[in-house]
Amino acid sequence: MTLLQFVQGPLWYFASAVFVLGVLWRLIAMVMIGKPRDLSAARTSSFGGGIKAILLHSVPHGGNLARTIYHFLVGYAFHIGLFVLVLFAAPHVRFIEERLLGWAWTPVPGWGFALAAQFAFAGLILLYIRRLTDPVMRKLSDWDDHIGTWLVFLVMLTGCLALQESHDGLRLIHLLSVEALMIYFPFSRLMHAFTFAFSRYNTGATYGRRGVTP
Amino acid sequence: MVDVRRSVSGLARGLAPIALFLMLALQILAPSLAEAQSSVRAPGNAVVNAVPPPMGSAPDTATQGTPPGDALGNSSDSESWRKIRQGVPGHVNNTDAYGSRGALIESSGENWRLWRNDYVVRYGGMVLLGVLTILAVFFAIRGRMRISGGRTGKVIPRFSLVERITHWFVAILFVFLGTSGLIILFGKLLLLPLIGPKAFGLFASASLEGHNLFGPIFAVAILALFFVFVRGNGYKFIDLVWAIKGGGFFGGHPSSGRYNFGEKSWFWWATICGIALTLTGFAMLLPEIAASVSTALVGPEMTGRLFLQFAHLVHAVAAIAFIAFGIGHIYLGTVGMEGALEGMTRGYVDENWAKEHHDLWYEEHKAHAVTDTVKAETEAAAGHV
Numbered sequence: 001m002t003l004l005q006f007v008q009g010p011l012w013y014f015a016s017a018v019f020v021l022g023v024l025w026r027l028i029a030m031v032m033i034g035k036p037r038d039l040s041a042a043r044t045s046s047f048g049g050g051i052k053a054i055l056l057h058s059v060p061h062g063g064n065l066a067r068t069i070y071h072f073l074v075g076y077a078f079h080i081g082l083f084v085l086v087l088f089a090a091p092h093v094r095f096i097e098e099r100l101l102g103w104a105w106t107p108v109p110g111w112g113f114a115l116a117a118q119f120a121f122a123g124l125i126l127l128y129i130r131r132l133t134d135p136v137m138r139k140l141s142d143w144d145d146h147i148g149t150w151l152v153f154l155v156m157l158t159g160c161l162a163l164q165e166s167h168d169g170l171r172l173i174h175l176l177s178v179e180a181l182m183i184y185f186p187f188s189r190l191m192h193a194f195t196f197a198f199s200r201y202n203t204g205a206t207y208g209r210r211g212v213t214p
Numbered sequence: 215m216v217d218v219r220r221s222v223s224g225l226a227r228g229l230a231p232i233a234l235f236l237m238l239a240l241q242i243l244a245p246s247l248a249e250a251q252s253s254v255r256a257p258g259n260a261v262v263n264a265v266p267p268p269m270g271s272a273p274d275t276a277t278q279g280t281p282p283g284d285a286l287g288n289s290s291d292s293e294s295w296r297k298i299r300q301g302v303p304g305h306v307n308n309t310d311a312y313g314s315r316g317a318l319i320e321s322s323g324e325n326w327r328l329w330r331n332d333y334v335v336r337y338g339g340m341v342l343l344g345v346l347t348i349l350a351v352f353f354a355i356r357g358r359m360r361i362s363g364g365r366t367g368k369v370i371p372r373f374s375l376v377e378r379i380t381h382w383f384v385a386i387l388f389v390f391l392g393t394s395g396l397i398i399l400f401g402k403l404l405l406l407p408l409i410g411p412k413a414f415g416l417f418a419s420a421s422l423e424g425h426n427l428f429g430p431i432f433a434v435a436i437l438a439l440f441f442v443f444v445r446g447n448g449y450k451f452i453d454l455v456w457a458i459k460g461g462g463f464f465g466g467h468p469s470s471g472r473y474n475f476g477e478k479s480w481f482w483w484a485t486i487c488g489i490a491l492t493l494t495g496f497a498m499l500l501p502e503i504a505a506s507v508s509t510a511l512v513g514p515e516m517t518g519r520l521f522l523q524f525a526h527l528v529h530a531v532a533a534i535a536f537i538a539f540g541i542g543h544i545y546l547g548t549v550g551m552e553g554a555l556e557g558m559t560r561g562y563v564d565e566n567w568a569k570e571h572h573d574l575w576y577e578e579h580k581a582h583a584v585t586d587t588v589k590a591e592t593e594a595a596a597g598h599v
Binding site: 161 | 431434
């Protein structure tokens with residue numbers, strides 16, 4: 001078995017299993033923890049508060065536009081770009097069709113891919129530079145933030161470098177970085193991809209019940 | 215009915231190459247027959263395009279009546295081949311959107327290849343190697359330039375968070391595009407013999423993809439760099455004095471404000487090279503648009519292909535100029551000078567460093583000198599510089 005066959009075969013299945021089981025384990029664990037019952041009388045709907053928090057925290061609000069606009073713009077550029085790359089890049093759509101689902105959707109054209117990749121890269125680089133240069137952000141960051149950022153960057157970079165799909169070596173490097181990310185993902189803050197909506201809802205619901213807008 | 219259509223289509227496809235071959239043959243034969251020459255065999259100089267002249271010799275495709283280069287053979291029909299290269303409008307219907315109408319052979323491609331290999335690669339490589347050698351010798355003789363009088367322990371905020379983020383954004387892209395660009399330009403000469411064709415193919419393919427992808431981001435970054443740093447980078451008389459004194463590299467410290475002559479020159483150098491790289495880079499990324507714009511602006515003689523060849527050469531020269539100056543900037547910002555890097559990493563500089571290298575700026579800001587580096591960094595991040 002060649003290294004490429006190993007990476008495309010056993011290691012891929014192992015990484016996928018770790019990813020799926022790890023994410024499920026983290027989500028179930030969050031639900032299982034539960035929280036103490038709130039015995040106070042609800043002033044307003046906790047559900048409404050939760051939804052409001054999800055929506056409100058997705059746009060600049062609260063009069064702190066100057067402080068948050070950078071994060072919003074750059075953050076959206078990165079996340080939307082990454083979303084398009086992962087789910088709509090032609091090689092990924094083909095992979096999903098051939099190896100995962102048996103069917104797939106229409107991929108973005110070449111120019112769409114390039115644009116999404118440029119937004120994603122610019123966003124990620126700018127977010128990371130801020131993490132390193134802003135004195136507060138730097139002190140808030142730990143190894144998990146750095147490892148997570150570098151792994152995502154490597155996955156994006158190796159994927160884009162292998163775009164011509166003409167060298168097995170480039171595909172091998174891309175797959176290896178993807179598998180490393182999948183194994184690391186459930187045990188890191190990258191889990192926010194699955195948990196951000198729940199955590200925002202939870203905070204909003206708590207405040208909503210007390211009649212406060214966070 | 216369907217079968218008939220398929221048959222006709224297949225026949226047309228089969229006849230097309232034959233017709234093309236006949237047209238080519240006629241174009242070659244016709245001038246010779248008209249001039250009643252005995253031989254219609256392709257002359258020896260026909261292989262000049264495939265076998266370039268030795269390195270160092272000037273590109274030459276316009277010889278008059280004699281076999282150019284080191285062509286072999288005892289007969290030459292230079293006139294016929296010249297006509298084929300130059301074309302006769304109305305005789306050949308060339309539908310190539312980038313090429314010269316009526317020309318069967320694009321000699322400009324050979325010219326471009328020779329310019330690239332004989333001049334840009336050769337002299338560009340010499341420039342980069344020369345800069346590295348000069349810096350290595352300078353470092354060996356002078357060593358690291360220390361802060362005179364040592365560190366005071368007091369620091370002054372110098373660069374805001376916006377300035378530092380913009381700087382590092384450009385720097386990261388510069389390193390990535392510079393590395394991938396150098397592999398594209400020099401890889402065949404330097405990497406191929408070292409790592410072999412398979413590994414080189416991998417590197418070259420990855421470099422090209424990465425270069426094309428990061429290029430447009432760099433265009434935005436260089437624009438941001440210009441607007442963020444243009445304040446204070448206008449030349450003044452004091453900069454002339456600084457330049458005449460050699461910037462204090464050989465002793466003494468000429469006065470300067472927020473930026474000295476060298477820094478200002480680097481700023482304008484980066485801006486001009488950045489504009490050249492951006493324009494030519496986009497031309498190569500979007501060849502169809504570049505072809506129509508170049509022809510519309512200059513005229514039909516500026517074909518799309520000619521413009522792209524020109525754009526490529528300008529791109530390579532601007533990149534080498536940018537990288538050469540950039541190496542000096544990186545040297546001074548890291549190993550070459552004590553106390554310079556922290557201005558861009560933490561946003562503050564030591565008081566003595568400021569006094570030594572930017573005395574006029576120091577006089578304006580010395581009241582902000584503090585021993586609390588956390589406070590200085592926070593002040594700098596907030597833009598109080």
